[in-house]
Amino acid sequence: MALIPIPHLRRLLRLHYVTNILLAISFLVLKCLSPFCDYLFSECQLDYKETEILFFTAVVIIFRTRKQGAIHLIPYVSTACMLAKMGNVLLYFYSDPVYGVLYLTVCILHLLVLPEPSYEGPENIYYLRGADLQQELQNDKRIVWFIELYTAWSPPCIEFSSVFSELSGKYGLENLKFGKIDLARNEETAKEFRINTSALSKQLPTLILFKNGKEETRRPVVNNNGKLVKFNLNFDTVVQEFDLNNVYKECKANPLKNSKAKRIKDD
Structure with missing residues (x-):
């Protein structure tokens, strides 16, 4: 894992992440530390079943985060907290169904009241139609286009929108452009790129990098067996892939300016 930049550390100190971490470790703290355990539970130690659930949760967290392929700490923290909270739901329900209901309610309220902070910085995105994209690709093949094919109603597309904005703000150049096409309004583009836009589609959003006017890299992709290869939609994974x-x-x-000047000089 790379060194954690200062902005990422500051982001981790935001209320969403602090409370998320507290919720993730809440059962272990309440069950093992006095005076919490004295008041809430019959004993201040984990029994065999609780230890088993915690161990299984830890294994799932390790396996899932290793598979995630992110570079920085924030995606790992978010995923680990989500899985830990799922394990906590089982632990609280095992101890007392009332605790389970209360904990689940708090987690839902946390999700609604303190959602994960979205990107608030600059963006550099061109909103295109399918015909616009083809024209841009042919007009100047020196320009690299990074395109997100999405629908406005898709939850994964909504969640990824801030990530794509952040990518465009960091990497956008005159000859490296970021564009978005709403497939709900451009059905022909969906057919052209063979993207299923149904409510159950796992292809939304689809990201395509175009170089020299042609598609070079696409995620997610369909393998030779016709199955969709799963792709993690986070900042670090997109940068890597x-x-x-x-x-x-x-x-x-x-x-582009240097390229134009060079052509004039050669002429």
Whole structure:
């Protein structure tokens, strides 16, 4: 794991993450520390069943976060807290159904009242139609396009929108452009790129990187067996899968103005 940048540390200190971590460790703290355990439980130690549930939860967290493939700490913290809270629901219900209902209610309220902070910085996104994209790809093939194909009603698309905005703000250049196409309004584009836009579709959103006017990388993809390969929609995974750091360096080293000047000089 890479060193954690200061902005990421500051983000972890936001109320959402602090309370999320507290909820994730709440059962262990309340069950093992006095005076909480004296008041809430019959004994101040974990029994065999509770230890078993905690161990299973820890294994799931380790397996799931290792598979996540993120670079920075924040995606790991969010995933670990989510899984820990799921384990806590079982633990609270096992101890007392009333505790389970109360804990589940608090988790739902936390999700509604203190949702995960969305990106609030600059964005550099072009909102296109399908025909616009084809025209842009042919007009200047020196421009690299990173396109999100989405629908406005899809929950994964809604969740990913702030991530795509952050990516565009960090990596957007004159020759590295970020665009979005609403497939609900551009059904022909959905057919062209073979994307299922039904309510049960796992292809939303689909991300495509175009170089030299042609599709180079797409996520998620359908394998040779016709099955969709799962793709984690987070900032770090997208940067890795599409090699955005190197694409950005390459585009920045070859700006459009320099290319035009070079052509004039050669002529």
